[in-house]
Amino acid sequence: MNQYYIFILFLFLSLNQNLYSQEKSHPQSIRTGIGLSFNNGREERGMGLIYSIGYQKSFGNNNRIRLNPNLIFGGFLPIGITDTRDQFYRISSFGFNLHYDLVKFKSISVVTSPGIFLNYSRGLLGTGGMPEADNYTSEFFNSIYFGGKFSLGLRITPSGKRLAYEIRPLNIQFGNKGFILGYLMFGIDIKLGEN
Numbered sequence: 001m002n003q004y005y006i007f008i009l010f011l012f013l014s015l016n017q018n019l020y021s022q023e024k025s026h027p028q029s030i031r032t033g034i035g036l037s038f039n040n041g042r043e044e045r046g047m048g049l050i051y052s053i054g055y056q057k058s059f060g061n062n063n064r065i066r067l068n069p070n071l072i073f074g075g076f077l078p079i080g081i082t083d084t085r086d087q088f089y090r091i092s093s094f095g096f097n098l099h100y101d102l103v104k105f106k107s108i109s110v111v112t113s114p115g116i117f118l119n120y121s122r123g124l125l126g127t128g129g130m131p132e133a134d135n136y137t138s139e140f141f142n143s144i145y146f147g148g149k150f151s152l153g154l155r156i157t158p159s160g161k162r163l164a165y166e167i168r169p170l171n172i173q174f175g176n177k178g179f180i181l182g183y184l185m186f187g188i189d190i191k192l193g194e195n
Helices: 002-015
Strands: 028-040 045-059 065-077 087-105 108-125 139-156 163-175 180-192
Touching: 028 065, 028 163, 045 087, 045 180, 065 108, 087 139, 108 163, 139 180
Parallel strands: none
Antiparallel strands: 028 045, 028 180, 045 065, 065 087, 087 108, 108 139, 139 163, 163 180
16 A cells, blocks of 8 residues: 555656746646547457547656656447447546657657556447347446557657647557557647746
């Protein structure tokens, strides 16, 4: 239990502004995104739109390191998937990312992002889809998954502007029980406070 309190204290201190110093604080932003995703879990499989929102705080030389706790949520259907029964489900995922600019040239950088996540999937496994397997019943399901994630993308941060843009064609989460979430995401960061 003490480890839980130490983790909460560490998270609070890492995200909180320095209230006692008159030095300029590390840049902070609200991070948003929208993407097209494929998901496969213990019982569920589908395609869908996902949305992301989170907080981001920058560190290091030229703010090349960014800590980002975030939420991802979205809905899935078996679009284009023929070897499963009809299903309608949603996911909610809490993650913690560490974004790092591998290569940076002026306002453009190549970004890599390792991280961890905890995912909650729930929905309806319905009738239809594979009639040869006698799928004539419906059932509700819910599953919890956890694991690691990785992304690679391109970031554009115009100098003196409050917005930064990111396109991440490679995003993948691997978890327990065969969980995989892969997605293409476009994101916008909205800087808070001073530039």
